[in-house]
Amino acid sequence: MSEQSHYPSLNGRCYVVTGATSGIGEATARALIDQGARVVALGRNAEALSRLAEYGCETHPLDITDSAQLEQMIGGLGVVDGLINSAGITHVESALTLPAERIDAVFQANARAAAIAARCVARHMIEAGRAGSIVNVSSQASLVGLDAHLAYSASKAAMDAITRALCLELGPAGxxxxxxxxxxxxxxxxxxxxSAPEKREPMLAAIPLGRFAEMADVVTPILFLLSDEAGMISGVCLPIDGGYTAR
Structure with a gap:
């Protein structure tokens, strides 16, 4: 981590990361370890969990949509200072052919699971009298219309609504x-x-900065929002999109 992205307030704190076995979740878990945090990494990929354990994470293989299992695991963690909801799935298909069961699966993984995880972690924090921070990994797809993204866009819009509702309800608990x-x-x-130019180039042309996000572009704002430096920021849906949603 660069000097500019070092947040001393994260050192020694405990964060639960869902979807920690790939992508943004895995990168966030590793970055938090680098900041000196204790990380509880959740996911279903045993091999990836093994690598995270070697990096210093405490790992738990589970399906986060199983609220009873999640509640039991969270209850045994001791002090918890926050949650990063990064678990989710993507499905791209025309709304005209999208099966109802696929809509249900995307909502269960992206919105319902985020709400369940936040509920379990928040209950634990409140019972312990612990203030902290929850960050939901949403998408620009919740903010603008995208072709063939009905289920994904709607599920991420639901996640943003969950963010706002929890901001109001959990704010009094810090x-x-x-x-x-x-x-x-x-x-x-x-x-x-x-990787295909015919797909990549039109999307890049719609991003004013002319590039896609790198992992650090997303992880660093997550660390900031978890830290005390963001102590007065709550209820925000922060585009990390190079200006895409400004159009």
């Missing part, structure tokens, strides 16, 4: 809740998906 809303972010999977 728990801040925010979303980050990235554009295409260069995870290994995204690099494959956006």
């Amino acid at each position: 728990i801040r809740v925010n979303s980050v809303n990235p554009t295409v972010t260069m995870t290994p999977m995204a690099e494959k998906v956006w």
